[in-house]
Amino acid sequence: MAIITPNKFALLIENTVRNKKVTHWEAVLMYCKDNDIDLEKLSYFNTIILNKSLLKQLTDNVSLDDNRHYFSYLFSNKVICTCGEDGVETLFNSHFTKIPAPKVDVVDTTGAGDTFAGAYLHGLEKDTPFLENVENAVHLASKSTSFSGSLGLISAKL
Secondary structure (H helix, E strand, O other): OEEEOHHHHHHHHHHHHHHOOOOOEEEEEEOOOOOOOOHHHHOOEEEEEEEHHHHHHHHOOOOOOOOHHHHOOOOOOEEEEEOHHHOEEEEEOOEEEEEOOOOOOOOOOOOHHHHHHHHHHHHHHOOOOHHHHHHHHHHHHHHHOOOOOOOHHHHOOO
């Protein structure tokens, strides 16, 4: 399993298309800002994590629920859209769920998205059921914003 970041995305797609050996990756695509992302490229990933800005770039709309048809053609049955203090929206096997973020005293949002992705990947590694995994990741990402700096959560008692 791997996280595919924007600078790796184009090369990965190019190599796959040229070699025609891979049909999908056990990977998570997150926060890619490549303007050339399209449905065909997204179909290579089994989990897609994006934010409202990228969702709007892809679909001209910021509601994952309103855009479920866009993602219904993908190999992936797991799409997660992070919504900041509003939590996340998910599509899992075409079923929409909104998971609210717990209320915290926000000090610094630096690293909250990375915390979410790391917690989500940890849950994947532990075979945690999808919605439980997302809920855990939302909780940790929210908690991470109550510290100054992106590493404050490391010393916290959870």
